[in-house]
Amino acid sequence: MENEFVPGxxxxxxxxxDLKLVEARGQMVALANVDGQHYAFGDTCTHMECSLSDGNLEGDVVECPCHGSQFNVRTGAVEDGPAQQPVPVYAVRIQGQDILIGPKKAGPA
Ligand code: FES
Incomplete structure (x- = not known):
């Protein structure tokens, strides 16, 4: 089950x-379209749990709407604080018109 891709x-x-919040396997996952490439990452900011899909996407960096932490949507890495911990990132597959969300590639649960 963990290795399955589910519709996002x-x-x-x-x-x-664009950013979009979806639920996949009980996890809140943010989707990002970076110049036509789709990425999926944990929606919950690791600073104080704001929803990153409510923030701004600039290139491949999402900025949290609450206190401005920045995360790379490809890797989940923190680009700027106050957050210290990365967000998880998930595999993405396009099948027809569906953006499918796969297993976690990196980062915390
Ligand atoms: S909750 Fe995201 S920067 Fe504070």
Whole structure:
């Protein structure tokens, strides 16, 4: 089960620069469209748990709406604080019009 890909959103719902919150396997996951490439990462900011999909996407960096922490959506790495811990990132597969979310690639649970 853990290795399965589950539906997240439709390709047509995500324009370049868009963020979208979805639930996959009971996890809150943010999808990001970076110049037509889709990425999936943990939606919950590791600083004080704000929703990163409510923030801004600039290139491949998402900025938390609460206190401005920045995370790389490809790797989950912190680019700027106050957050110290990375967010998890998930594999993504496109199948027809579906953006599928796969297993965690990196980062905390
Ligand atoms: S909750 Fe995200 S920066 Fe504070």
């Amino acid at each position: 959103a439709k390709v047509g719902e995500m324009a370049p620069g």
